[in-house]
Amino acid sequence: MTALLDVVNLRTSFPTPSGLVRAVDGVNLKVEPGGSVGIVGESGSGKSVLSLTIMGLVACPPAIITADKIEFEGRDLSHASQAQWRGVRGNRLAMIFQDPMTSLNPFLTVGDQLAEPLIVHRQASAADARNKAKELLQRVGIPAASERLDAYPHQFSGGMRQRVMIAMAMACEPALIIADEPTTALDVTVQAQILDLMREIRESAGTAFVLITHDMGVAAGFCDEINVMYAGRVVERGSTRSIFRDPRHPYTKALLESVPRLDDPPGGRFLPIPGQPPDLTSLPVGCSYAPRCRWVQPGCLETAPTLVPVENDPARTKACFVDMADPKGQV
Amino acid sequence: MKSIISTSAFPVLQVDSLRVLFDQGRDRATGKRRILRAVDGISFELGKGETLGIVGESGCGKSTLARAILRLVPIASGSVTLSLDGKSTRVDQQEGSSLRGIRRHLQMVFQDPYASLNPRMTVGDILAEPLIIFNIGSRKDRMGMVQDLMKEVGLDPKHVLRYPHEFSGGQRQRIGIARALALNPQVLLCDEPVSALDVSVRSQVLNLLLDLQERRGLSYLFIAHDLAVVKRISHRVGVMYLGKMVELASSDDLYAHPQHPYTQALLSAIPVPDPEIERSRERIILSGDLPSPSDECVGCAFASRCRQVMARCREVMPILERKDADHQVACHLYPSESIQA
Numbered sequence: 001m002t003a004l005l006d007v008v009n010l011r012t013s014f015p016t017p018s019g020l021v022r023a024v025d026g027v028n029l030k031v032e033p034g035g036s037v038g039i040v041g042e043s044g045s046g047k048s049v050l051s052l053t054i055m056g057l058v059a060c061p062p063a064i065i066t067a068d069k070i071e072f073e074g075r076d077l078s079h080a081s082q083a084q085w086r087g088v089r090g091n092r093l094a095m096i097f098q099d100p101m102t103s104l105n106p107f108l109t110v111g112d113q114l115a116e117p118l119i120v121h122r123q124a125s126a127a128d129a130r131n132k133a134k135e136l137l138q139r140v141g142i143p144a145a146s147e148r149l150d151a152y153p154h155q156f157s158g159g160m161r162q163r164v165m166i167a168m169a170m171a172c173e174p175a176l177i178i179a180d181e182p183t184t185a186l187d188v189t190v191q192a193q194i195l196d197l198m199r200e201i202r203e204s205a206g207t208a209f210v211l212i213t214h215d216m217g218v219a220a221g222f223c224d225e226i227n228v229m230y231a232g233r234v235v236e237r238g239s240t241r242s243i244f245r246d247p248r249h250p251y252t253k254a255l256l257e258s259v260p261r262l263d264d265p266p267g268g269r270f271l272p273i274p275g276q277p278p279d280l281t282s283l284p285v286g287c288s289y290a291p292r293c294r295w296v297q298p299g300c301l302e303t304a305p306t307l308v309p310v311e312n313d314p315a316r317t318k319a320c321f322v323d324m325a326d327p328k329g330q331v
Numbered sequence: 332m333k334s335i336i337s338t339s340a341f342p343v344l345q346v347d348s349l350r351v352l353f354d355q356g357r358d359r360a361t362g363k364r365r366i367l368r369a370v371d372g373i374s375f376e377l378g379k380g381e382t383l384g385i386v387g388e389s390g391c392g393k394s395t396l397a398r399a400i401l402r403l404v405p406i407a408s409g410s411v412t413l414s415l416d417g418k419s420t421r422v423d424q425q426e427g428s429s430l431r432g433i434r435r436h437l438q439m440v441f442q443d444p445y446a447s448l449n450p451r452m453t454v455g456d457i458l459a460e461p462l463i464i465f466n467i468g469s470r471k472d473r474m475g476m477v478q479d480l481m482k483e484v485g486l487d488p489k490h491v492l493r494y495p496h497e498f499s500g501g502q503r504q505r506i507g508i509a510r511a512l513a514l515n516p517q518v519l520l521c522d523e524p525v526s527a528l529d530v531s532v533r534s535q536v537l538n539l540l541l542d543l544q545e546r547r548g549l550s551y552l553f554i555a556h557d558l559a560v561v562k563r564i565s566h567r568v569g570v571m572y573l574g575k576m577v578e579l580a581s582s583d584d585l586y587a588h589p590q591h592p593y594t595q596a597l598l599s600a601i602p603v604p605d606p607e608i609e610r611s612r613e614r615i616i617l618s619g620d621l622p623s624p625s626d627e628c629v630g631c632a633f634a635s636r637c638r639q640v641m642a643r644c645r646e647v648m649p650i651l652e653r654k655d656a657d658h659q660v661a662c663h664l665y666p667s668e669s670i671q672a
Contacts, residue, residue, distance in 0.1 A: 086490035192600040217602025221609035260559040272534030
């Protein structure tokens with residue numbers, strides 16, 4: 001089976017007065033049809049820039065984008081023109097943004113916004129598009145869909161707005177939806193509703209998802225594969241089960257330990273990661289995580305590790321020189 | 332292990348039937364006044380050295396509760412009593428300079444460390460300001476106090492002349508905590524103190540709060556929507572829904588045996604970072620959204636979304652009653668007779 005999305009060695013950097021910010025620094029990403037890939041990391045790790053680059057939404061210039069390959073459904077998009085991008089975006093490749101408050105147009109009714117991709121990509125008539133828009137609203141669980149078509153975004157609650165965003169993304173039956181922190185702005189009970197809806201869409205329509213999140217719990221429940229990003233690079237990749245059961249990169253391990261869990265016993269200290277996330281304009285020469293790493297070795301400060309398969313688990317890759325089980329010279 | 336502090340022995344802060352109402356003007360259709368009941372009859376006690384966590388979804392009134400205790404929003408009715416060294420003061424009855432005097436003992440840590448620090452003041456000025464207002468020490472003494480404060484919260488005193496933008500989010504929240512501590516208060520009202528921080532940094536700030544509590548015997552009202560954090564840090568936890576406290580219990584008890592259907596749903600909605608647990612456990616998905624707190628509501632506020640709703644719930648508002656020594660719940664599923672049993 002050929003991959004739905006195949007990204008090889010993607011780099012996105014932004015020139016700034018204080019130096020070049022390497023927001024995405026050599027990332028490979030593969031998504032199979034119907035798959036669900038999670039990208040987790042803290043703010044500033046490059047996960048949102050990665051998703052925007054894949055959607056062709058990073059303005060270039062000023063950004064500098066290079067990639068050996070950005071292939072989606074067999075078409076290479078790494079040199080696509082804006083017109084070519086417009087044919088893909090919102091059609092076979094769609095996106096759900098983080099903030100449902102600001103990503104809908106406040107001047108257009110929800111019905112008009114839902115109809116737009118159908119009119120642009122499917123050359124639907126206004127009446128057909130409106131009918132389809134109504135079906136879409138029903139599909140994502142908005143009651144009284146035919147009346148709600150003429151409502152404006154401000155008349156919807158946050159959770160309902162995110163449902164509208166999902167309906168818009170689904171309008172042209174995309175093969176892949178990139179969801180960038182789709183539930184971060186929502187309350188937990190509404191988050192559970194939205195994740196349920198996304199799960200249901202994945203099962204019934206076979207849509208593949210790339211889910212970008214900083215919430216390890218959300219990723220654990222939704223994704224089959226997890227990519228952990230740190231300072232613009234993927235530092236560990238593997239099946240969700242293996243990443244959570246047996247993290248092999250020190251950052252993944254520390255990140256999982258630092259998240260308080262509901263099934264922890266109450267009381268006791270939190271386990272922080274010392275130090276600060278790195279400054280992307282002046283990354284250290286070696287591994288970017290080395291200054292915060294418990295298992296740091298002299299070699300880590302000299303060369304940056306690349307993503308290599310973990311021994312006796314070919315599906316796992318990690319970018320780390322140290323074997324945490326046998327960390328020579330652990331402090 | 333922490334012990335449950337008997338709160339009735341040394342309550343530092345007592346809040347009784349606190350109500351905060353916001354007038355939203357007349358409804359255009361009916362001409363009736365619309366009153367938003369942001370905090371609707373909340374009562375609790377906060378013991379010395381205790382952390383009381385307040386959880387709830389956005390719009391449940393948890394931030395307004397903290398602001399009302401500090402009198403940053405007007406109180407409609409009810410009382411707030413601060414007890415220090417055997418002397419009780421009604422915070423709700425103070426005005427002007429005596430109110431300002433009370434705020435010395437009752438300080439707030441705000442959510443957003445980017446917006447709550449004046450960008451034109453240096454850290455030194457920010458931390459000295461409360462001392463100047465209360466006329467504490469000479470200029471030179473204050474310099475020393477500011478440096479001590481910075482050390483206490485884990486900031487380098489050499490950075491005293493830096494501006495907030497020169498610090499990271501976690502460090503800025505440390506500045507916010509140091510400012511709250513400057514006057515040596517007894518109670519800190521922490522309104523989502525770590526929500527704006529990254530997970531790896533969040534734990535550093537939470538540990539700082541735990542250290543400070545140990546060292547200074549502080550009492551915290553810890554408001555957050557992250558239930559996992561609240562569970563770790565709190566001795567007792569209160570769950571708010573539409574301006575009301577629906578359940579109040581010791582942290583262990585609330586998470587192990589949630590009684591109120593809303594608490595049960597809230598807990599089941601939190602994702603656990605473990606794929607096996609996350610995929611196998613039973614989830615209670617609430618339908619619909621939070622109703623508007625300005626709508627008139629006769630019975631239980633949660634009745635519209637509750638899966639165990641009964642006829643009585645739509646008619647009579649349940650009150651917060653004691654189920655056992657340290658578990659209170661406001662729900663008709665637990666009638667008073669069984670509560671006393």
